[in-house]
Amino acid sequence: MVIKTIQSNLLKILLGFLIINIIWFTASYFSNTNLIVNPIELYKSLPKIWSQSMNTHLLASLKRILLGVGIAIGIGLLITFLFIQSNKTKLIIDSIVYISYPIPKLALLPIVMLLAGIGETTKIIMIVLIIVFQIIISLRDGVNKIPKESLLVATSLGINEKQKLRHIILPAITPDLLSTLRVAIGTAISVLFVTETYGTNKGMGYFIVDSWMRINYMHMYAGIVILSLLGFLLFIIIDLLEISTCQWLKSS
Amino acid sequence: MATIKLDQLNVYYKKGNENIQVLHNFNLSIPQGLIYAIVGPSGCGKSTLLYTLAGIITNYTGTLTINEEKPNPKKQSIGLVPQHYGLLPWKKISSNIHFPQVIRKKQIDSIRESKILEQLQITHTLQKYPNELSGGEQQRVALARAFIQNPDLLLLDEPFSALDALTAEKSRSLFVELWNEHPVTTVLITHNIREAIELAHKIVLVSPTPGTVKHILNYPSEKEVRNKIKEIW
Numbered sequence: 001m002v003i004k005t006i007q008s009n010l011l012k013i014l015l016g017f018l019i020i021n022i023i024w025f026t027a028s029y030f031s032n033t034n035l036i037v038n039p040i041e042l043y044k045s046l047p048k049i050w051s052q053s054m055n056t057h058l059l060a061s062l063k064r065i066l067l068g069v070g071i072a073i074g075i076g077l078l079i080t081f082l083f084i085q086s087n088k089t090k091l092i093i094d095s096i097v098y099i100s101y102p103i104p105k106l107a108l109l110p111i112v113m114l115l116a117g118i119g120e121t122t123k124i125i126m127i128v129l130i131i132v133f134q135i136i137i138s139l140r141d142g143v144n145k146i147p148k149e150s151l152l153v154a155t156s157l158g159i160n161e162k163q164k165l166r167h168i169i170l171p172a173i174t175p176d177l178l179s180t181l182r183v184a185i186g187t188a189i190s191v192l193f194v195t196e197t198y199g200t201n202k203g204m205g206y207f208i209v210d211s212w213m214r215i216n217y218m219h220m221y222a223g224i225v226i227l228s229l230l231g232f233l234l235f236i237i238i239d240l241l242e243i244s245t246c247q248w249l250k251s252s
Numbered sequence: 253m254a255t256i257k258l259d260q261l262n263v264y265y266k267k268g269n270e271n272i273q274v275l276h277n278f279n280l281s282i283p284q285g286l287i288y289a290i291v292g293p294s295g296c297g298k299s300t301l302l303y304t305l306a307g308i309i310t311n312y313t314g315t316l317t318i319n320e321e322k323p324n325p326k327k328q329s330i331g332l333v334p335q336h337y338g339l340l341p342w343k344k345i346s347s348n349i350h351f352p353q354v355i356r357k358k359q360i361d362s363i364r365e366s367k368i369l370e371q372l373q374i375t376h377t378l379q380k381y382p383n384e385l386s387g388g389e390q391q392r393v394a395l396a397r398a399f400i401q402n403p404d405l406l407l408l409d410e411p412f413s414a415l416d417a418l419t420a421e422k423s424r425s426l427f428v429e430l431w432n433e434h435p436v437t438t439v440l441i442t443h444n445i446r447e448a449i450e451l452a453h454k455i456v457l458v459s460p461t462p463g464t465v466k467h468i469l470n471y472p473s474e475k476e477v478r479n480k481i482k483e484i485w
Contacts, residue, residue, distance in 0.1 A: 147336075147338065147341065149334040149335070149336050149337065149338035150338045150339065150340050150341075152303065152306075152308060152332065152334055152338055153332050153334065153338035153351075154351075154355070155306075155307075155308045155325065156303075156306040156307065156308055156325050156330050156332040156407075157325060157330075157351070157352050157355040157356060158307075158324075158325035158326035158327075158355065158356065159355050163355055167340070167343075167351070167354075167355070168340070171340075171342040171343075172342065174342075246342075247381070248341055248342045248343075248381040248382075248383065
């Protein structure tokens with residue numbers, strides 16, 4: 001089952017990569033300007049661009065994403081834990097999430113910058129702010145989906161809070177958490193791109209915009225490809241986590 | 253095995269600001285090693301009774317004892333089989349079966365376990381997940397989980413009602429075989445009169461809500477049960 005899933009995912013990856021590159025190559029071939037670079041040329045020069053400075057930019061971005069996503073998951077899990085404690089905490093959390101979810105978080109950027117400055121903290125706060133609500137909502141839905149009778153059986157066995165978290169809550173919310181993370185990581189990278197265009201000289205967002213300003217399209221495209229590959233790599237990690245922890249969903 | 257005593261048991265649940273009574277002055281004494289079937293109309297509090305016995309519902313007045321102690325899931329070993337079996341979908345059958353021992357931090361009696369699994373014909377399911385099993389198999393896994401823990405008290409909440417007639421018949425006969433080998437004090441909730449007659453030593457007829465004991469029948473005939481039911485429902 002696991003091998004089959006990996007094989008099918010690999011096939012999807014190869015096919016998708018091929019189709020996108022054919023479209024890109026066709027567009028560059030028929031384009032009369034140098035605005036769309038030839039992907040073959042780009043892949044050839046990628047190792048050189050990478051060795052110049054791109055790895056440090058990538059590491060800076062990766063650190064921000066991992067910190068932002070990690071903090072958002074931590075907050076999400078903590079709030080989920082509070083959510084299951086009582087109907088009162090449920091009501092309070094539901095009300096806050098309901099009213100704050102539709103607020104466009106990117107519009108809060110000026111306020112966050114005023115309060116936290118233009119450094120690292122703001123970049124991470126923005127990632128957390130934008131994805132934490134998606135995570136809370138999906139975890140809350142995951143908790144609500146726990147079969148009531150499974151909880152009854154567990155209670156009749158005298159299960160304690162720690163055991164409940166380990167044997168019931170965490171396995172039950174894992175599929176929802178992973179599928180939300182897949183969306184959230186894409187969002188986090190987009191937010192990061194925006195926030196890395198100011199107040200820093202490290203990060204893929206900075207690298208891409210800086211190359212663009214210097215009309216170095218080869219570097220700009222290389223930056224976009226590497227940032228996309230980063231997103232893709234994180235995607236694969238989530239896929240692998242899903243395959244190893246949610247086998248029960250695939251079986252039928 | 254357990255002796256159960258319920259004396260003037262009143263159970264309530266909260267709906268808004270209202271306290272709604274589900275069971276009213278419920279009196280019953282169940283000696284150890286017998287099967288008591290609780291029969292009553294929908295909403296009369298049968299399942300509430302079961303979950304109170306399991307120590308899940310604690311909002312009650314009156315006396316309820318299992319071996320002269322209040323129901324306490326941490327102290328007593330209670331095997332609960334809900335209507336839809338309550339298996340954990342994310343655990344393989346082997347882990348579902350071992351779940352009570354893992355929670356109670358008790359040793360697994362592997363000889364008892366393999367005997368019960370064989371008897372219930374589910375040895376082949378151990379490496380599967382619940383959603384890979386038929387309804388009948390899931391039901392037998394839930395029975396195995398309850399019996400393997402060697403419970404003081406077995407609580408069955410309409411355990412055969414979600415099965416088709418033939419599968420239910422097979423499951424019932426496997427249950428009887430298993431119970432005869434491991435007789436345990438059992439409370440069976442059912443609305444199936446024939447099932448109650450087939451499985452139980454005594455049938456307790458409960459009034460419509462708030463439920464109270466109306467008759468306790470000893471190995472009754474179907475006709476006798478139906479006549480009594482006509483009187484009270």
